[in-house]
Amino acid sequence: MTSACLSLRSPASSPFPSAAGVGSCVRWAQPLPPKLFRSALPPAAMPAVPRRLLLPAAAGIWDFLSGGASGAAAASLAVRRGMQLFKQGDVAGSVAEFDRAIELDPRQKAYLWQRGLSLYYLDRFEEGAEQFRLDVAANPNDTEESIWCFLCEAQLYGVEEARKRFLEVGLDGRPVMRAAYAMFKDGGDPEKLASNFSSSSDGELFYASLYAGLYHESQKNADSAKSHIVAACKSRYGSRSGDYMASLALVHCQCRNWTLEGQES
Structure with missing residues (x-):
């Protein structure tokens, strides 16, 4: 691992310029590996390449082809504002910013796990579960989003039914x-x-x-x-x-x- 600061929950799990600058630097006493981009290979054979390195590059290619870089940049700013509002305790305000990011660049939605967390605390459990299911579909190695989907659906359907619907990940x-x-x-x-x-x-x-x-x-x-x-x-x-x-x-x-x-x- 390099000397760069690494958060366990990297804000850069979006494929766009994101909130990597929000909050202070984070280090584990015993560094843990970042989440990996899903591949068809079994876990032992998967290349140790973080999603945050792969996805921005893919988004950059898309922006070059579509001319959508300005929308992605504005959406990224909205994500950063949403994350900051959440950290300040303004959960409703954070959702408004995350929704604005999606309006500016709909590609954001499949990666906005932050939005799902905010929806949970607004008791909007059905929307939260939908958000987490989208995130896991985009990254089937996302353990925490699988758990948060369960947490939303346990509130909606009860624990036993939520467990039947549990999203399996890598x-x-x-x-x-x-x-x-x-x-x-x-x-x-x-x-x-x-x-x-x-x-x-x-x-x-x-x-x-x-x-x-x-x-x-x-x-x-x-x-x-x-x-x-x-x-x-x-x-x-x-x-x-x-x-x-x-x-x-x-x-x-x-x-x-x-x-x-x-x-x-």
């Missing part, structure tokens, strides 16, 4: 997300997920806590969900990394009217 290179994926897909113990990564890197600890809490929320266990997601916010990674998902954990607490007081880091 093998994630991150141990914590492989474990979280298996838990959401097949059922499991969120306490075990959190415990198994309690002595891991700061980033893995954060993501284990976050997804343990989200699993509890899907099961309507509000107190347990609060315990884990507040712990994720208070963790070193959650409070210092600048990761978009660290901001999401804070937004989650704000939307649920949870305070961070009295929690250990």
